[in-house]
Amino acid sequence: MSQEISFWRKVVYVGAIVMLLFPLFWIGQPATPKSAGGVLARLRSENALSQASLGEIDPAGESIKLATLGLRPLAVALLWNKSFEYKKKEDWDGLSATLNQITKLEPNFITVWEHQSHNLSYNVSVEFDDYRMRYHWVTKGIDFLVDGIHLNRENPRLLHYTGWITGQKIGRADEHVQFRELFRKDEDFHNKLNHEIPIDKAHGWDGRPDNWLTGRLWYQRAERAVDAGIPLKGKSPLVFHADNPMSLVNYSTTIEDEGVLGQTAQRSWYEAGEALGEYGRRPIPTSWGHNVRLGEYDQVKEALTRMEQRLEQLAPGVRAQIRQEKIANLTPEQAAALDVPEEKLTDANFQHHMDAVQKTKVTHQEVAQRAPEQNRKAAEKLADRLGDEEVLSSRIAHYRSIVNYDYWTIRCAAEQTKVAVDAREFLYKAKQAYDAAELDEARKLFESSWHAWRKLYDQHPRLLDDISADELSAGIKQYQRLLQQLDEELPADFPLGEILKMRQDRDESLKQMYRQLGTPLSSDADKPEAAKEEPAEAKSEAAKPPMTEAKPEDAARPKPEAGTSKPDAPTPQDTANKPSDAKPAAEKAKPAAEDPKAAEKPKPAG
Structure with a gap:
């Protein structure tokens, strides 16, 4: 009996296997030129999953x-x-x-x-x-x-x-x-x-x-x-x-570090600026489920300003009135700290100041709700739009900061100017003259470069605290070594003293150079003994955390390659007149038709 049961069980198993072959063939049938194949083959074809x-x-x-x-x-x-x-x-x-x-x-x-x-x-x-x-x-x-x-x-x-x-x-x-x-x-x-x-x-x-x-x-x-x-x-x-x-x-x-300057570098920066502009116009998907365009930040801010002005017209004087009501509800400590400038805040009043600012903030919805009856509906609708635009503006600003969009846009525009070309050409030629042991000529070129850099930073202050200023520090230290060989000290009217001040904590040699300018350092260790004993109020102010602007990310820069020939050195008259007439430092490597004179807005080569 048991053998018969076992036999029929095997028959059932074999029959089930044979029956399952039909659906398996229907599912897994491969595609052919005349047939789309089974279910799996059709799914692979529809979803582009085949090899x-x-x-x-x-x-x-x-x-x-x-x-x-x-x-x-x-x-x-x-x-x-x-x-x-x-x-x-x-x-x-x-x-x-x-x-x-x-x-x-x-x-x-x-x-x-x-x-x-x-x-x-x-x-x-x-x-x-x-x-x-x-x-x-x-x-x-x-x-x-x-x-x-x-x-x-x-x-x-x-x-x-x-x-x-x-x-x-x-x-x-x-x-x-x-x-x-x-x-x-x-x-x-x-x-x-x-x-x-x-x-x-x-x-x-x-x-x-x-x-x-x-x-x-x-x-x-x-x-x-x-x-x-x-x-x-x-x-x-x-x-x-x-x-x-x-x-x-x-x-x-890179080509500037290699000594390729003048019109060639200007054209390259122009093309880089155009590419950044195109990138700013590209819609970028965000994690919030919508697209942003980095280049539309200024337009969004302008639209915000116009809508805020329109809201003030719909509710004249309401925002100021609400703010005064909120100021009246502040504690005495908060009211006293509200209008203190940020640079004068101390540990004692810093938190009171922040709390007061937050409590006296007036939202657009609060203004709209207090608008005159005939304007209230329009004001509330406008307040909603303002809120949406402010969110969009903050998100665009956040994305721009991630890729340092503002800085690179400014850098591309600045590097196209004649001042930037002069500054870089003088600096490169000064280094070449220094390596050739022509110290007097190197000194003239260094000083011409410092004045050009000072003019560039005056025109574009945003560049002071950036990558190019870090690169410039190496040239300044080389200039210091040159002065030491001439038994001279850094002049008190050194045009780039601000860079020394900003970078004194990063480099000990720059700190020593900053001392030579006769400017007091921020470190207590460098102050006289009498100055270290301060009243409690002064110590509290000194302990306040600095409110500094976020710096762009430092990027590693390649060192310039040594030139194959000594560049022409401009005379002191060149410094006062037309420094860009000097030939680019990498003259041997440039095309024969290259003209070192730089236009303010070069056009890309056709």
């Missing part, structure tokens, strides 16, 4: 995935561990082979391409002493990403990261001077890149491909992919789109 939709089909990869028979995750884990072992043992050929095997099994896992390309370009390359071998492994990382782009058609993250490594790794590495020159001469690599991007559009001032401009072409290709509807995943749209114009900014600062 043919995602990118090129790799026959070797497909064969390997089939041969693993469902053990692909285990094989991938073993290969990752194997790659780490090869890296520890510095077996670079084995590492490259293992990475290729991983990509055969996981061709559409974007993190694999990003992680391993970074590994090759940043981690493996530094293991070599010869900078040429380091450059070779940087380019291998870029080649690795290009292979990933083929298998993941127009993936924005891979395209963007290719541009990042091309620009940042080659342009910011410790060996950036050598890397940039190797990149310019690497015609074989250019020919390979030409199959992906129009490398001819990346030619710099010397007619050869530049790494920053090449990186920009990758960024532009990534933006076109996003604009075509390919979703951007794992990357902030704000930062993603900012790297395109910032490539031109980085190119401009």
Whole structure:
């Protein structure tokens, strides 16, 4: 009896398996030229999930995935561990082979391409002493990403990261001077890149491909992919789109550090400003579910001002009346601290001041509710619009601060002026004269540069507390060493004393220079003993936390490459008259038709 039950149970199992083959065939039937296939095949086609939709089909990869028979995750884990072992043992050929095997099994896992390309370009390359071998492994990382782009058609993250490594790794590495020159001469690599991007559009001032401009072409290709509807995943749209114009900014600062000044640098800054303007007009998706345009901040502020004026017309005198009522309800301590200027606040009244300001703030809705009856409905509607516009304004300002949009816009405009060109040309030539031991000539050029920089900062005060001022500190310290060789001290009327004051806490040598100006330092340690004993009130004021403006993020700058020829040095008359008539410092490297005279608003080359 038991044998008969077992027999029929097996019959039922086999029958069920046979019956299940029909729905499985209906679900998993592959697509053919004449048929759309089963359910899964149609879903893959509709959602572009097939390998043919995602990118090129790799026959070797497909064969390997089939041969693993469902053990692909285990094989991938073993290969990752194997790659780490090869890296520890510095077996670079084995590492490259293992990475290729991983990509055969996981061709559409974007993190694999990003992680391993970074590994090759940043981690493996530094293991070599010869900078040429380091450059070779940087380019291998870029080649690795290009292979990933083929298998993941127009993936924005891979395209963007290719541009990042091309620009940042080659342009910011410790060996950036050598890397940039190797990149310019690497015609074989250019020919390979030409199959992906129009490398001819990346030619710099010397007619050869530049790494920053090449990186920009990758960024532009990534933006076109996003604009075509390919979703951007794992990357902030704000930062993603900012790297395109910032490539031109980085190119401009780099060629200036290399001594390419004059009209060439002006044109480059003009193009960078145009790119930033285009970026400001681009709609940027936000985490709040709507788009913002960074360049519309001024228009939004103007609209706010007009609406506030209109609200005052609908409710004349109401805002001031409400504020006076709120002031009357303050405590005596809060009322006394309300009108104290911020620079005079102390620990004793700082919190009272902040509380008073918050309590006396009058909202637009409060004004609208107290408007005359005939204007109240219009005033309330206008107050709602004002609230929405203020939220939009604050969000645009927040996004602009993340990418330092205000500063770079001002910097691009300032660098196009003749004053900026004069300041940089004099400074570069002064350093060249100092290196050539022409101390008197170097001193004249340094001082001409300081006056030009002072004029530039007077025209653009926002630049004082910025990256270019940090770069200028190195030139000031070199000027100090020059004066020491001439047995002189820093003059009391030094035009850039404000920079010394702002940076005295960052650099001990700048603090010493600031002392020479005869200006008292902020540190108590530098004050005489009598001055250290202060009344309690004075100590309280001194203890107040400073209300400083947020500084732009310091960015690492490449050091200027030593010039191949000594530039022409202007005479003192040049300093007083036309400093821009001096030839650019990198004269040998410039095109023959280059005119160093700079117009205030240069136009890009047609």
